[in-house]
Amino acid sequence: MKNISYLVSLFFLLLFGIGFSFSVNAQEIKGIVHELESSQRLREVTVKNLRTNETTETDTEGNFTISGKINDLLTFNQPGYEVDTAFIYQEGVQRIYLVRDSKSIVIDEIVISRLTDSRLAAEIEKAKNEGQVTEASQTRGGLRLSLSRLFGRQSKMARKNLDLLLEEQNNRKVDRLFSEQAIRAVIPLTVTEMALFREQFRPSLEFIETASPEDLRVYILDSYSKFKSKK
Template identity: 70%
Template sequence: MYGRKNKYMRIKNYMYQVGLCLFISVLTNLSAQVQAQEVKGIVHELESSQRVKDVKVKNLRTKEETKTDSQGNFTIGGQLNDYLTFTQIGYNVDTAFIYAGGVQRIYLTRDNKSIIIDEVVVSRLTDSRLIAEIEQAQNQGKVTEASQTRGGLRLSPSRLFGKKGKQARKNLDLLLAEQNKRKVDRLFSDQTILSVVPLNDTELPLFREQFRPTLEFIQTASPEDVRIYILDSYSKFKSKK
């Protein structure tokens, strides 16, 4: 009788532990789902990096709106692949595409103010601002112009050899390189990599930088091609350690 009672207690304790684990798992999943329905970020001024308060933030999908606090922070309902617009007097209206988790850092540019393009600045631009800067650099870097007398186009020495034209073409190279990098990163994302191989928080950014595939590969690769590429790269990554 005593043995049967002990067996019953062991079964009861086991069921309790299983139930507790399931309860914790459910709470964890619910918490993750709640967090996934929010987008958090900080709005900065591009050149000074100062935080900008009272910026109106709008989710174009849900139409929800909020404003940044005194430290430039915002939280708004949203998820991956949403578009957020940022509006503030004195700054260009900007739109950000949310394609990665974590805190979003948004950098606004002043109205009608040209910016000095370098690798740091380019990495901070939103997609919409990046496209605008590419168009501007393409126009400024053109080496031909319309002929006023003969019609058609003619080569412009001032545009070809001028300082402004040269700088525009240099800027264009930086801008296009950043745009291509983002196209790759959206498919070669943290989520995609971690769904295939185990990497910790320190290893993940190193792995992405060392084994970021080319744009040509990403544009033609199937999901299975990407998975195999990640597995192969992971083997090389671990062999170097």
Template identity: 80%
Template sequence: MRKQIQHYALLFLLLLSGLGISRSANGQEIKGIVHELESSQRLRDVTVKNLRTNETTQTDTEGNFTVGGQINDLLTFTQPGYEIDTAFVYQEGIQRVYLIRDSKTITIDEVVISRLTDSRLAYEIEKAKTEGQVTEASQNRGGLRISLSRLFGRQSKMARNNLDLLLEEQHNRKVDRLFSAQAIRALVPLTDTEMALFREQFRPSLEFIETASPEDVRAYVLDSYSKFKSTK
């Protein structure tokens, strides 16, 4: 019996050590890794600052960092030659941040988009909106007129395609903050593999999440879980 208790205690400690947000002698800590976006190379000597506590630290030779903090904190990342970025900590786990070189044009695809922090994602959305505009104000007449070169230009088309991908990612993130694995596990028993499938198949719409009460979300999870189990 004693060996069994020791076994479970060891497993519990191992689970705690894998969390990006963990307990320490001084309180909670946020752990993460900083990469360069295009090469995925880990970056050393990046200054990480918690804007709530003003605590700062730097990444080590492997790009790892640990800073005091908790969920809902906002971190900034500064490194000469790279654009300053901010990351909102909204879930447990190792925080992965990808920095972009100054004045570097990035190629937008689903993999790249998934790596962007929320602040960078919002920036790229505004950039895509500007590049994809198809109307311009006339200096000679009031109102708006269609600019054919901007409407059918290659850059404009690419910007509008990028905008769709960027907005979809932003919407999914807003939904996933409430439709999180932690919130779902508090209501229904799912393995890690089942959780990934469940969240993908039954992710609610942004419109639902923005208007639903906690009771609505709870009912949605329970109803979706019944449907999920019935198909297995």
């Protein structure tokens, strides 16, 4: 009788354990797709997880849900808009902004913050090309300084945009390691405090590229003591 009771208990424990495992492993990525210029939500955008090849579409309010996890790559495709790719490196609702085909972007800090990594990289290359101050010589070969490019309004604007774009790209590289998950594993912060802490104490890209996990942990603890002393 005891053996039967033991087997029954073991069966339910295994059953519960399997169900629990499924609930833990079941992960989803949720987000909203907008048009960049108008911020209008876009319906019927095809969303694909490149790791799993699973696809879905946004609903009438631009919302989507797809199986996935941190470090997955999602593509977004709709006729009339440029195909975009988003690298998922943080939790929470993902906001994706698509650009119409052949549509130039008026760069400012708000627009830059909305760009996906792939779109940001494309805009950096575009700004580099437009901001060049040299051009190929048609008569002597090689390169020559172009005064029109050096002092031209479009070139000057491109170089200014490039600085903003590169700063955003560097910040994103830092934030992938100086993430909310990494910070919460070391110190307790509220949602409001987290945003302030990450903005005020974002480390340099040079530090992040060479820091060990222990270096980052020490940096977070030291920054936290400074953060608390200011309050």
